Amino acid sequence: MLLLAVDTATPAVTVALHDGVSVLAAESQVDARRHGELLLPAVDRVLAGAGRALGDVTGLVVGVGPGPYTGLRVGLVTAAAFGSTLGVPVHGLCTLDGLAYAAGLDEPFVVATDARRKEVYWARYADSRTRLTEPAVDRPADITAELAGLPVVGAGGVLYPEAFPDTRAPEHQSAAALASLAAERLAAGDTDGFLPPLPLYLRRPDAQVPKNYKVVTPK
Incomplete structure (x- = not known):
């Protein structure tokens, strides 16, 4: 191998x-x-x-x-x-599973990464090998109560310490x-x-066609 x-x-x-x-x-x-x-x-x-x-x-x-x-x-x-x-x-x-595995924790925790737009991609884990929830994207403030008391692994914890006070490595x-x-x-x-090697986006791309976009066609 x-x-x-x-x-x-x-x-x-x-x-x-x-x-x-x-x-x-x-x-x-x-x-x-x-x-x-x-x-x-x-x-x-x-x-x-x-x-x-x-x-x-x-x-x-x-x-x-x-x-x-x-x-x-x-x-x-x-x-x-x-x-x-x-x-x-x-x-x-x-x-997120890679970050969880690297953390090596044997207790419940959360992995959260930067999703931009003041949001995080996140999932809950029972331990470093066992994910409990499907990945989601939310604003940190909206999930603080739900995740209270759980350590947070990843850049999401570093970026939003007020929502995730117990941050663990790796970032x-x-x-x-x-x-x-x-x-x-x-x-x-x-x-x-394993998953199919296809992108897991969870939301629309940041790049969007401008509103009121004028299409120009040849006469």
Whole structure:
């Protein structure tokens, strides 16, 4: 097994290579505006750092979000292209699950990431491997009472400490955690734990056609 994991659903552009036993190499850069520029060079460096070639990869792992429209597409399209070229499976995982796995908590908690527009993407977990709710998007103030007393993992807690006073690490997504979670599920034969490698947006894209848009047609 040689899994190449990528995730661009958050400001972190993150890549990792996993051999089914451990992470061989990983790299993350936090830059919300340069996913397209940073991802492929990071893949090259991770492969080189592990002394492997792209052709050695036996499976792709990709974070499917939730996340902003543009950044999320970069990782998904890249994983789909690699999977098609190599003829290997592409395993989708919820981005929030990667953060939960990295947290390593064995108590109930919440993962919350930045959804922009003063909102967060979030889900509740029983422990680092067990998600209890489907991902949702809400304003922090609207879910404070519902989540009272629960630790919060991710950038959402850092951005909105008044709503989430008990913030835990990590703040950013890690493809190393995503790859480790995928390797664990594959080793256990848990294929139901994967999602289709399709974007989980939860809301309409930020870019919209302007109201009262005037269509100009040739005479």
